[in-house]
Amino acid sequence: MSSLNKKTFFNSILSYFPVLILFISVLNEIDFNFLEIEYFSFNFVYILIFYWTLKNPNLLGYGSIFIAGLMNDVVIGMPIGISSFCYLLICAATAYLRNITITPNFINDWISLLITILLVNSIQVVTLDIIFSFEVNYMKYFINSGFTFIFYPLVLLLFNILERKIKFQSND
Amino acid sequence: MASSRDDFVIAIRSAFLSKSYQQKFSLLTLLFLSLIVLVLGTFNLKAVQYVKMGINEIAYRSSFIASIPENYIQKLNIQFREHMDVYKNYKKNELLFDELKKKQLSNEFLISENNRLRKLINESIQSKDIYAKVLIDRDSPYLKSIILNKGSKDNVKLGMAVLDDTYLVGKIIEVNYTNSRVLLLSDLNSKIPVLLEPQSLHAVLSGSGKNHGVIEYTKEEYNNKLDIEDKIIVYTSGYGGLFKPGLPVGEITENKKIINFFSDFQQIDYVKIVSFEMQGED
Numbered sequence: 414m415s416s417l418n419k420k421t422f423f424n425s426i427l428s429y430f431p432v433l434i435l436f437i438s439v440l441n442e443i444d445f446n447f448l449e450i451e452y453f454s455f456n457f458v459y460i461l462i463f464y465w466t467l468k469n470p471n472l473l474g475y476g477s478i479f480i481a482g483l484m485n486d487v488v489i490g491m492p493i494g495i496s497s498f499c500y501l502l503i504c505a506a507t508a509y510l511r512n513i514t515i516t517p518n519f520i521n522d523w524i525s526l527l528i529t530i531l532l533v534n535s536i537q538v539v540t541l542d543i544i545f546s547f548e549v550n551y552m553k554y555f556i557n558s559g560f561t562f563i564f565y566p567l568v569l570l571l572f573n574i575l576e577r578k579i580k581f582q583s584n585d
Numbered sequence: 586m587a588s589s590r591d592d593f594v595i596a597i598r599s600a601f602l603s604k605s606y607q608q609k610f611s612l613l614t615l616l617f618l619s620l621i622v623l624v625l626g627t628f629n630l631k632a633v634q635y636v637k638m639g640i641n642e643i644a645y646r647s648s649f650i651a652s653i654p655e656n657y658i659q660k661l662n663i664q665f666r667e668h669m670d671v672y673k674n675y676k677k678n679e680l681l682f683d684e685l686k687k688k689q690l691s692n693e694f695l696i697s698e699n700n701r702l703r704k705l706i707n708e709s710i711q712s713k714d715i716y717a718k719v720l721i722d723r724d725s726p727y728l729k730s731i732i733l734n735k736g737s738k739d740n741v742k743l744g745m746a747v748l749d750d751t752y753l754v755g756k757i758i759e760v761n762y763t764n765s766r767v768l769l770l771s772d773l774n775s776k777i778p779v780l781l782e783p784q785s786l787h788a789v790l791s792g793s794g795k796n797h798g799v800i801e802y803t804k805e806e807y808n809n810k811l812d813i814e815d816k817i818i819v820y821t822s823g824y825g826g827l828f829k830p831g832l833p834v835g836e837i838t839e840n841k842k843i844i845n846f847f848s849d850f851q852q853i854d855y856v857k858i859v860s861f862e863m864q865g866e867d
Binding site for chain 1: 637
């Protein structure tokens, strides 16, 4: 009986973990800027959304991704709705990948991430530059995409451990 | 060929329209919703503005709380670096102190002379200061801005100058009820009229997206007049009536085009929001 109670409590905490990290990341903008390395920045939220919507979309709802996007726009100061649109485009890419993939493969996922973030960042830059007349640094976006791509395997390792724990708890 | 196209269409349709049992909305619905939000945001409708302000209030406060651990690490990092540079900084400050002591005497004379002259032409500058705490200072690669804990309820208005001690750091670009956003001088979209002294050259200071500004739109004589051996101090010119004239911004040392800001935008904790009014005969 006590085991059942324990399971419910840990399950609820762990199953909300991806959503929790997503909101903390958009509100905190985790990018290690305090290291003051010029040009160094990566988009942790893109990796997070890509991973969880590809591996286990039930743990990260599209609704929370949409709200997180709105929050991100407010914190960063971009036109409200643009991040939500970009995040949901990543979800669309992962949903498509899930539909066409029979056996998941790390290299395929990794390359798909690169193509997705390049596409999403291009849409964001074009929208900001042409429609909203924001002056944007193309190089920074490009480098940001590069670092996001490079950091994926590292974050993947951490998320794989977390996902195994969540699966283990829910099968317990 | 036709079958592979069908597969593609089915995969796309399934990606956008299908939803699992835990998803409340389909992707397509939410994509349309975000587009609607994006379009509505461009209109200046009152209802949209109120909703926007509500979201801003919640997001800024939540972001402040969520940033506490990272800010703590950031502060530790700065403290550590300062500790390591104590001796070097002491020597540098000693020299600077001697230099400033000499300058102070002549400055006092100039200030009193300036006040006397302003009185003669019956002109005075009335300024109002509001002190604010920096809530969020996310150094985003997209926008260089900070969020302050003072808003419209404290009489903060759009366009007001923001100072770090006496140095200009930016201007207010968004005002909510209890907080406001400052566009820093380093942002790509920031452009302010400045005066380069002692050459008395007017120019426009533009942000570069990095921790320095660049000089734009000067007359051709700029390159000829500029003697790089001199240290050039950049002040606000007051053109356009947005900023009080004479606010120190930064200095040009080595590169003719680059302005190093006096204030370190990554270490601002408290700022002064300033509005001013020129009063005179005209």
